[in-house]
């Protein structure tokens with residue numbers, strides 16, 4: 001951890017190589033590159049957003065983080081106070097239960113830079129270390145002479161706008177040791193007084209199937225005996241982000257069903273968790289550009305109020321949420337750190353296998369870069385739209401079926417098949433998935449549904465999918481779920497008519513599919 005103090009300095013050096021380079025003014029002049037076809041392209045750079053998790057923000061900007069009284073540097077009034085809520089070691093925790101965006105007093109770039117300067121001045125004038133530490137705690141800042149925010153070169157070029165650039169990562173906020181884990185734990189503890197909720201969920205989740213591409217066939221293990229013991233020992237719900245993302249729609253269906261039955265046990269905790277699921281649905285839909293800042297703010301305030309009513313432990317991440325509508329308004333999107341954090345795994349994978357300890361770092365660089373370059377050479381790596389993934393020529397049996405179905409000669413060399421297809425705008429439909437279809441004329445429901453069997457591409461025409469079509473029965477708008485009659489009705493549809501794979505459950509000849517927010 002000792003090297004983390006240097007992260008801020010390192011960030012300053014990296015930014016200086018871009019923005020304080022005497023050879024090129026990348027902000028105003030840009031860099032002109034020559035493309036292979038001799039066209040020119042000019043790229044301008046700006047340091048517009050610092051998207052990070054809490055720890056990274058803390059080290060890059062030299063913040064006190066959760067240990068400071070003023071724990072949010074982009075608000076002027078985000079003070080934490082001692083509460084009656086206890087932490088894992090039964091000590092009272094510092095909390096801040098702001099529930100509305102209007103309660104926040106936003107700081108400006110100048111406010112934060114001035115606070116950093118005042119702290120630097122105090123370091124120069126206060127001899128007593130204990131007194132100075134109290135100033136650091138009160139301001140929520142750590143004084144670091146070579147830190148990013150004290151870098152004169154970057155400040156003179158107006159590159160550092162720490163408040164306007166600050167962006168919270170929505171996935172760390174919600175599901176990586178985030179607010180959803182807190183609210184779910186609160187609910188499980190309360191429900192545990194009335195029933196064996198852990199065993200119940202362990203059995204119930206096994207009835208559901210997630211899209212195959214998610215590789216989430218073991219979600220029920222989150223509620224197994226071993227995990228139950230581990231969570232109870234830690235006094236919090238422990239799971240990784242991908243597990244929570246896979247399981248929360250199933251839990252929302254289960255708990256909403258309980259609420260609808262009118263059992264008023266743990267009503268406040270149930271409502272808080274369901275509000276959290278609604279908010280998560282909205283967060284997931286932000287990349288589709290269908291979520292407005294106003295809608296996001298409404299869902300966040302509703303969730304915070306419900307959580308406060310339920311007595312949930314307000315960790316600092318609850319406060320991060322209040323900044324999200326402003327992030328969305330400013331940038332039109334809120335990206336997540338996950339796509340880059342996955343790269344950690346790759347480096348760790350090679351770090352374990354490299355045995356050359358004399359030239360360790362260089363070996364690790366080489367292995368990692370080689371792997372990345374090999375990946376970039378894969379076909380279809382940046383391809384968008386509808387296409388067959390890892391397509392191949394069909395077997396003799398499949399070819400004969402296709403010739404018979406289309407009543408035409410199909411050449412093996414001009415025919416490709418695959419168990420997996422990429423969908424528009426995103427997602428995959430794999431063999432065995434239950435998927436939603438665009439409604440066809442004469443359909444009873446707002447969508448169709450089917451089981452996916454095979455994807456085919458013949459003679460370069462648009463891909464088609466062999467499916468078994470279901471019959472629409474009803475849509476339940478409280479449970480965000482549709483019920484379908486299963487029948488063996490094989491047919492071909494255009495793959496572009498498949499909307500998305502869904503999470504589903506089978507029971508007594510029927511299938512219940514959860515409907516993603518974008519299609520409700």
Ligand SMILES: [Zn+2]
Nearest residue numbers: 072074075078
């Ligand atoms: Zn704040």
